[in-house]
Amino acid sequence: MDYQTLSISIADKLATVTLNRPDVRNAFNEQTINELTVAFNELGRDDVVRAIVLAANGPAFCAGADLNWMKKMAGYTHAENNADAMQLAQMLRAIYLCPKPVVAKVQGDCYAGGMGLVAACDIAVAVEEANFCLSEAKLGLIPATISPYVIKAMGENAARRYFLTAERFSAREAHRIGFVHETVGADALDAKVNEIVKALLTNSPNAVKEAKVLVREVVNQPVSDALLADTALRIAQIRASEQGREGVQSFLEKRKPNWLN
């Protein structure tokens, strides 16, 4: 695909997807939504890629949905408007379900749908200067398609406050409520993200993929007999897998596992 609103680079098993509409603070329109969906689907299938960083160009990480596009869609038929909103929902799901681990590198302000992008990622690191805001209610909107991911990331209690008040909050608060995993000074952002990527790339690719599925499928389930059976099956399968055997064997033989060769 000839990407117009993103730039994508791949080096040393890491793909970096960079939002690239800095003039509008990386607000996403239908083109960005399509490009992000294609990019995450393709990178998810690319055997060369073992981890993905979602980054952004310019002063802000992302100002959410492009309000010119939102305005245009509001004038469309209900069916067209709804179909278009589904594209947005599918973009977020493409990131969330991507079989590769995804790290959000938040170098600046992150508003509304931008918070949805971050929440759909597995790990988020933000600069201390970044501000966060679920601004939708100020605009007469609601954070609808982003809600499954944002509520999981910040928890119901914080969501009740910030969905309703649309207050702006600091990176420190985003960290306190668990929305981002870490905050760092701007000059330390690259190093912190690289450190996390290095940890991801050191692990068994299959285990990382399966661990991502595990969290997604186990969260919020009651500890039932069915869940016990499911988790037992997962460890039984992975310890008999090629990388499961190799990982344990390499530890016992005091050598590096073969996926690091």
Ligand SMILES: C/C(=C\C(=O)SCCNC(=O)CCNC(=O)[C@H](O)C(C)(C)COP(=O)(O)OP(=O)(O)OC[C@H]1O[C@@H](n2cnc3c(N)ncnc32)[C@H](O)[C@@H]1OP(=O)(O)O)CC(=O)O
């Ligand atoms: C996904 C769902 C809903 C949404 O996401 S609705 C989107 C809500 N977004 C916002 O409320 C953010 C609006 N933007 C801002 O508040 C600020 O731009 C900022 C992010 C705090 C950054 O501030 P800064 O001072 O750095 O930049 P400017 O405000 O001067 O903006 C520069 C430039 O960019 C234009 N712009 C900014 N945001 C948007 C946007 N979202 N859409 C379109 N254009 C945007 C802004 O107008 C400026 O343009 P100029 O022509 O240069 O004036 C719903 C669901 O979940 O389903």
